[in-house]
Structures are given as structure tokens and as C-alpha cells.
Amino acid sequence: MNRKHHWDQVYASKEPDRLGWYKPRLQTSISWISELNLDADAAIMDVGGGTSTLVDDLLDAGCRSITVLDLSENALTLTRERLGANAASVRWLPGDVTAVELPDHAYELWHDRAVYHFLTTSEQQQMYRDKLLRALKPDGHLIIACFAPEAPPKCSGLPVQRYSREDMEESLGAEFELERHHKEMHITPAGVEQMYLYCQFRKTTSTVC
Secondary structure (H helix, E strand, O other): OOHHHHHHHHHHHOOHHHOOOOOOOOHHHHHHHHHOOOOOOOOEEEEOOOOOOHHHHHHHOOOOOEEEEEOOHHHHHHHHHHHHHHHHHEEEEEOOOOOOOOOOOOEEEEEEEOOHHHOOOHHHHHHHHHHHHHHEEEEEEEEEEEEOOOOOOEEOOEEOOOOOHHHHHHHHOOOEEEEEEEEEEEEOOOOOEEEEEEEEEEEOOOOOO
């Protein structure tokens, strides 16, 4: 299956507020990011940002170094159009997070809501982890949200890997120290319940990439 084609079709066929993962505001992500007290120039990577409003809130908070990565160019186009002139303040990066070229030790924060759980093979997960380890600064922060064990086994017609806290710690490896976590029920626009696991990690300074 061509994953890029799948996601381009999804974003071309539905309004953003009718997509299953849509939330008008990512309150947990915004609250946790705010509590990190990052500098305005701290580099932030939003993986799978798509049509999420997180970038809007980050810009409103004064963040000046934001990269939004998504496999779907259609999604990035929709978000740029929504932001208007403010879109010029963001770096837009179309591509597959497991294959895209990223600078070493560039990002203070890596945010991912609902990308990692679509990587269902150990090879895909390792490729993602390799990119994350190289791109995130030592002592950098990772905020990641994936389907919890109680969630459905599929999303957008695709199978997902569901995670408990212990599963997530094991999957990411010893280079990441869990700082906090919680579960959050998401109700899709169609009324489907999806339990998410949110985790915040810190990349340990001893990590060598």
C-alpha cells in the first residue's frame, strides 16, 4: 500500500473537522509544552502535524522555530492556507518520518500525536526511533500520543499498534526517560471512542548517536 497516496486521499475527501483524530485544540499537548518553559527560539518538530491546530497555538505562544512534518502534502497545504501570512513563519516538511533527512541534534521538542501507532512493524519502529534519536538534542523532550490498549485496532482503515505505558517505554528504549503519562478519551466526529496514551519523555544526556 502507498501510504502517501492513502493520506492524500483522506485529506482530499474530508473536511479537517470530520477526520477521526480531529480535536479543535490539543489541550494536553499545549499544557505540557507550556510547562517545559522552552525559549521562543527552541526548535520544535511536530511529526504528522497534518491539519492539527497545534501550530496555531505554538505561533500564538510566540514560538519562532517550528517545523511541521507530514506524509500528506494535501494536509500541509490546507494548514498553510488556514494560517495565511503566518504560514511563512513555519517550516513545512512533506515526507515520511522514517525516511526524511533531518539535521542531527536539532530539535528541543519532538511532538507526535497519532503517527507512531501507524508503524506496525519492528523495522518501521526502529527507523522512526533512529530518526528521533539523531534529530533530538540531548536532554530534549518527546511528547507522544498513541492508541492505548483499550482503543480500536484500526484508525482510518489502517491497523495500528496499541501501547501501554510499559510497551511505550520498551519500544522507545533506555535512551528515553519517562517523565509523565496519562490516558485521555478522544471522541471522533462520528462518535467513536478512542483511548489515547500520552507520554512525555526526556532524552538522556548519555545518549550517543
